[in-house]
Amino acid sequence: MSISLEYPWLLILVILPLFIFRFSPAYLQPSASIYLPFFARLIRATGQTPTSGNQVQQRKRVQMLALLLSWLLLIVCLARPVLLGEPIFVGKTGRDLMVAVDLSQSMEQKDYQLDDETVSRLTALKSLLVSFSEQRKGDRLGLIVFGSGAYLQVPFTEDLTLWQTLLTQMDTQMAGPATAIGDAIGLSIRAFENSSTEQRVLLLVTDGSDTSSRLDPVDAARVAATDGIQIYTLGMGSINTLGDDKVDFNTLNKIAVVSNGKSFEASDSNAIAKVLAQVNDIAPASYQQQSYLAKTELYPYLVGPMIILYTLVWSGLALASFVARRKAIKYESVYQGVINASDNSENKQVADSLKEEA
Structure with a gap:
């Protein structure tokens, strides 16, 4: 018994993401900003060159690994891996x-x-x-x-x-x-x-x-x-x-x-x-004999783990993002409470340090 690919030429698609990263522009995601009516005068006064406020979101390492592994498994599935069994002979009347x-x-x-x-x-x-x-x-x-x-x-x-x-x-x-x-x-x-x-x-x-x-x-x-x-x-x-x-x-x-x-x-x-x-x-x-190999499709055994992996990674990232947002909201509430309780500079400095920590 051995493993074979029905469409091995599809494996060349594995390098497709390299071309996309190399030749296609990065996706820019808008970020929060402050509108200034005197922005042009501020630039002239400071002598700085304005840049886009858009940001390229950087993926986490686990996110990148999950994407690459999912892509590899998807291409292998498209190439149709099969498990070859023993040859089966069928006779045909001649x-x-x-x-x-x-x-x-x-x-x-x-x-x-x-x-x-x-x-x-x-x-x-x-x-x-x-x-x-x-x-x-x-x-x-x-x-x-x-x-x-x-x-x-x-x-x-x-x-x-x-x-x-x-x-x-x-x-x-x-x-x-x-x-x-x-x-x-x-x-x-x-x-x-x-x-x-x-x-x-x-x-x-x-x-x-x-x-x-x-x-x-x-x-x-x-x-x-x-x-x-x-x-x-x-x-x-x-x-x-x-x-x-x-x-x-x-x-x-x-x-x-x-x-x-x-x-x-x-x-x-x-x-x-x-x-x-x-x-x-x-x-x-006259006796014509035909033979063929029994084939067992293997892609279902790859798609299942791929879906489970993909679901676990993105569920973990969503949970981490949710926890981070809750933590930020908590520190923002503490910051506003300190500001409302006192206007002296010392308390404000404490509030700023809490905000930075958040």
């Missing part, structure tokens, strides 16, 4: 990543190996996506499921646990038996409208061809590209597959090209893992 998963009936096929066990395509994909999401700390993840239609399952969130939970709960045909790739891309575009990040990525996973979209997939990809969305396509199946289960790799490749993304083939679980690792390398998780 990238929004949407994952669109095909839940058509063909994802039920058990032709993928996972831990020496034959599992369905969807089961293998879920397991590998969970591992993939754990490497995306710092990103916001979203989830879209699509079949005959496309549905936003999870809006962009930094809560990876929630994302993983909803991912594992999805099942085939919950979005219909067909495949609407174009609608999934269109829905992701709408999801990205509320995104404030500049880095936007869509991971599109499917094992078939577009069969029910109202929006052409390639045209949707062009629109996504204008919004700065990169699309990485992942075709689950072999390029040699024929029939209804054939993956339209040609369309997936076009989608990736027009959106400045990449297209991948994942014919088995190992291939999926390698593809997700490549996606991590191409578009690594």
